[in-house]
Amino acid sequence: MRYWKSGIFFLIAFLIQTSLLNMINIGGCTPNLLLCLVVIFSFLYEKEPYGLVWGAVFGLLYDICFGVVIGPTPIALVLTAAAVVFMRAYSNIENIVSMWTISAISFVLYYIVNWGLLSLAGIPLGLGYALSKSVWPMVYSIVVITLLYMIMIKKVVKHHNDRYFI
Amino acid sequence: MRWIREHKLIASLLSLLVVLALIFVLSTVSGFGGNFLTDFINNGVSGISGFFSSVGGNIRDGAAGIFAHKDLEKQIDELKDENAQLQRDLIRAKLEAEQLQQLQELAGILHYDYTPQTFNVVSADVSLKDGSNWLETFTIDRGTEDGITQGKVVIDGAGLVGVVSDAGEGWAKVAPIIEEGSKISFKLARDGKQLGVVAGDSKGQFTGYMLDDGSTVSEGDILVTSGMGMYPAGIEIGTVKSVTYNSDKLLKEITVEPAVKFSSLRKVAVII
Numbered sequence: 001m002r003y004w005k006s007g008i009f010f011l012i013a014f015l016i017q018t019s020l021l022n023m024i025n026i027g028g029c030t031p032n033l034l035l036c037l038v039v040i041f042s043f044l045y046e047k048e049p050y051g052l053v054w055g056a057v058f059g060l061l062y063d064i065c066f067g068v069v070i071g072p073t074p075i076a077l078v079l080t081a082a083a084v085v086f087m088r089a090y091s092n093i094e095n096i097v098s099m100w101t102i103s104a105i106s107f108v109l110y111y112i113v114n115w116g117l118l119s120l121a122g123i124p125l126g127l128g129y130a131l132s133k134s135v136w137p138m139v140y141s142i143v144v145i146t147l148l149y150m151i152m153i154k155k156v157v158k159h160h161n162d163r164y165f166i
Numbered sequence: 167m168r169w170i171r172e173h174k175l176i177a178s179l180l181s182l183l184v185v186l187a188l189i190f191v192l193s194t195v196s197g198f199g200g201n202f203l204t205d206f207i208n209n210g211v212s213g214i215s216g217f218f219s220s221v222g223g224n225i226r227d228g229a230a231g232i233f234a235h236k237d238l239e240k241q242i243d244e245l246k247d248e249n250a251q252l253q254r255d256l257i258r259a260k261l262e263a264e265q266l267q268q269l270q271e272l273a274g275i276l277h278y279d280y281t282p283q284t285f286n287v288v289s290a291d292v293s294l295k296d297g298s299n300w301l302e303t304f305t306i307d308r309g310t311e312d313g314i315t316q317g318k319v320v321i322d323g324a325g326l327v328g329v330v331s332d333a334g335e336g337w338a339k340v341a342p343i344i345e346e347g348s349k350i351s352f353k354l355a356r357d358g359k360q361l362g363v364v365a366g367d368s369k370g371q372f373t374g375y376m377l378d379d380g381s382t383v384s385e386g387d388i389l390v391t392s393g394m395g396m397y398p399a400g401i402e403i404g405t406v407k408s409v410t411y412n413s414d415k416l417l418k419e420i421t422v423e424p425a426v427k428f429s430s431l432r433k434v435a436v437i438i
Contacts, residue, residue: 015211018294018295018296018305019293019294049175049178052179052182056182056186060186060189061207061211064207064208065207065208065211065294065305066294066295066296066303066305066339067296068301068303068341069190069193069194070189070190070193071186071187071189071190071191071193071194072190074186075183075186075187075190078179078182078183078186079183082179085175115300117190118300120194121190121193121194122194123301123345124345124366124367124368125300125301125368126368126369128369129368129369129370130300133300133370134300
């Protein structure tokens with residue numbers, strides 16, 4: 001995949017995350033589309049750091065538009081992408097359980113880093129409250145990332161169900 | 167240099183993190199305010215995302231209409247009853263208005279300094295919302311062209327929503343009161359003489375205390391703004407959830423459930 005093509009995915013996610021998705025939220029919760037894309041792109045594409053680059057760019061844009069301070073979102077996304085790249089070296093990308101495990105760890109890492117940076121910036125937000133509010137968005141995001149995985153794995157690994165394919 | 171050449175990805179990652187950390191520190195130290203670049207980006211994003219918001223709103227309204235037919239019928243019946251009650255209230259209010267008019271005339275005769283509280287409001291749609299699920303910060307589709315500037319108070323039908331934190335042409339960012347950090351002076355709706363102070367407690371509700379330790383505040387009491395400070399008087403803040411007596415401070419401490427449901431805000435009004 002070319003950089004500009006992956007960038008379009010991130011652009012669409014950025015635009016609908018704060019508009020259309022909020023209008024059709026479930027129980028006030030929405031999946032974090034930027035985080036989902038950062039995780040899935042970092043997990044599936046080994047050589048091209050799409051998640052890292054676009055995570056930084058759109059994370060920065062996100063904070064400029066909606067953040068109380070600029071920086072927590074891109075830093076958390078970049079660190080999450082780096083963690084996924086590190087973890088994928090020890091996992092099988094064709095195994096969906098590996099993807100779920102790495103996604104869950106990445107989400108928790110993202111929320112903790114984001115919370116830590118917001119606290120450093122002086123935003124009063126209890127960790128317990130922040131994590132409790134993140135449970136359902138995380139579940140929601142896992143559903144979205146599973147759908148993305150099922151679509152994208154076919155593009156990344158041709159005939160992935162065929163064990164004899166080389 | 168050789169290490170950098172051999173570890174391009176790690177070197178790029180570290181450089182990127184250093185740059186982002188610098189931006190973060192600068193933003194935190196200097197305070198995140200409006201400048202040309204952020205205004206330009208906000209104008210563009212608000213314009214494009216506004217389209218997606220209206221599409222999302224239409225989808226939600228359409229879907230709600232299909233799946234909530236019985237609920238709608240029930241609501242219509244309830245609204246009819248409410249309408250009848252409001253008609254009766256209106257008649258009573260007209261009578262009271264006449265009495266008030268007479269009292270004001272009397273106040274004029276006695277040279278009593280009476281200043282009625284009036285303010286203009288601009289209604290706006292919530293066009294964008296922070297997607298983090300933590301902070302309830304949101305953007306509205308009206309801005310400086312309507313007189314909305316930083317510090318203006320935002321309300322909705324249920325009560326006090328927050329304060330405009332930044333504004334540009336066609337958009338304004340609103341920081342909700344539960345995250346605003348500033349203290350709000352309140353009075354009990356049933357007894358305007360019982361005053362107190364509340365502030366967001368970073369857990370989605372308010373905590374505060376009554377100024378008088380002999381206050382009769384109890385669970386279920388409704389709090390409204392007292393008019394002291396930046397918020398006009400009489401705007402509902404929330405309902406008292408619990409009351410405890412702090413014997414060290416000799417104060418009655420309260421936790422308050424906000425009147426406004428921030429996750430489902432769609433329309434607000436800005437007091438200008």
